Amino acid sequence: MEKFDCVIIGAGPAGVAAALTLVRKGLTVAVFERGEYPGSKNLFGGVLYSTVLNKLIPEFWKEASVERHITKRRYSILSKNSEMAVEFGFEDFNHPPFNNSFTVLRAKFDRWFAQKAEDAGAVIFTETVVDDFIYDKGKVSGIKARREGGDVYADVVVCAEGANSLLTEKAGLKKKPLPHQMITAVKEIISIPKDVIEDRFNLSDNEGMALEFFGGAVKGMIGSGFIYTNKDSLSVGVGCPISAMKENNMKPNDLLESFKSHPVVKKLLRGGKTEELSAKMIPELGYKTLPKLIADGLLIVGDAGGFVNPSLYREGTNMAMYSGVAAAETILEARQSGDFSEKGLQGYIKKLEESFVMEDLERYGDVPEKLSEMPQLFKEYPDAILKMVQGYFTISDLPKDELHRQAWNGFKDNISMWKLLLDMYKARKAVL
């Protein structure tokens, strides 16, 4: 029979952050990962925020496998074949700590991160699925791994199983999410030579750019398309709520294909070769519907806990790491009193509530819901605005004043100005 101070399910950012924090304090920790190696099944859009990581491993970018740091951001709204965009570039982000924003490839990065925990003493079991918790008088006292001799006991279990939270649901802490609470995202890694990327996106060495596309990028649904620059590849994908996909009878792959073939996007991807295609579910549960995060002998961290900020920040990994560290610190405190009951683990909730995690979830948690009440934001408005601006710039023999009048009238006929202003105000309040 194996016994550890703590067992962690899942070697993603949350699980590994917890493991690293615990082994550094001398606890024995076992991490169970179903993938072939940590990172082999892990996935995100492409940008890592690293405020927590930089505390765990100061100046991690010197040794970790990061791709580029983000200094430029571009947001655009697409119609069928036009674009309206705004681009920001910040030279200040070109210096350490690089605004704590990096593009990374998870297969490499998570492997490196897990190795740090392993080097510090964590025992990581790969290719090992956890089927259930072991209960002792109602308290979680271990896990059942799908291997011979797979019952492993621990004072406390941290569940970092990810978005598809089968164990958390099984333990009765979380309801099966509704279709509008889950984003389905598909992504391709498209290889393009390093110098071509730097020329095309106007970047210097190691500098990176995050591009987000709305409106026609995802057929006017809520959601977006994205391109993130890696060293010698681009992460290109789309993400929309499952409910929207279903309503529009849209398959994720078809949506990605349509995004990639949009004239604006196509030019950015030209000459690239698709290396891999992957898909992920992103929980956007919202603050009010977060799962129960603690039980006797158990803490829920990362995506399983629903820690995702769905606003323009698109923050998940950093929150996951924070929740992992907060869980670990709570466990260290609970060891003092030896109380790993739900009551003894209350500190976890307190830590989350006092941090950016719960603040941001509360602030942004209902963004998808609010936006879904304004579908015109992603379809009618972009189309009308782009059509008006196109009219404005279309050169013909007409006097310019006449051109302007036609463009404006065309716009007014389609869009109620009052409604537009109100919607813009509501959207700004929700998203920014």
Next chain:
Amino acid sequence: MKIVVCVKEVPDTAIALKVKSDSPEIETENIPWVINPYDEYAIEEALRLREKFDGDITVITFGAERAESVLKSCIALGSDRSIRINDKSVKDRDSLVTSKILARVIQNIGYDIILCGKESVDYGYAQTGQMIAELLQIPCISAIKKLEIPALTIEATCHREIEGGLEVVKCSLPSVFTAQKGLNVPRYASLSGIMKAKKTKIETLEPDALDLNTFDFKPKIKITNLSYPPKRQEGKIIHGTLPDTAKELLRSLKEARYI
């Protein structure tokens, strides 16, 4: 019974390999490595033989430090001893160089049965097992799908799949067998096995210590070029209603002279 299993680490078959731009080699930086899949059958067969006859299993590999993870996965499954012969000082290698080194180590540790995968999935020469047998002057039956060793005999019977049929071959022991897919179903390591593997230190040997001639480290064959397979031609998607697409498909197939 003294059982020796030869294993090799190979690039994960699930990834797309890249050829170096300046030499006929693949890029080995930052790619995942796994145990050669055929070697997994060899290990499993060794474990079954040990269950039947007792004895011990020594697993050996000729490779870089990262190959230790392959040996560890064998310890997790239940092998008794693991040896890595460090390949750092041997710049170029072909199957013969590898076989000479492995055969010498096997000779030193003693053997009744030697098991290998029938080939490694990286270069796929399928020579090492046979060459080891030749160097040790013992029989080799390659690509076996069944191995029968009745109790306390010195004879083995093997099944081999051949074109359109099955071949049954006998040989005396000691002997080399190379494993084909279907020989067995490899087991999963137990948790305690994995724990044990994590704690075990791997024995390492340097080729210089093997008392071989420097001539033995010279490969007889040389790879002169590596290239990608020809690109698959772009497919064609036919859109439209069902009867129309069927007609268009038929027309396209005829046009391309497939039918």
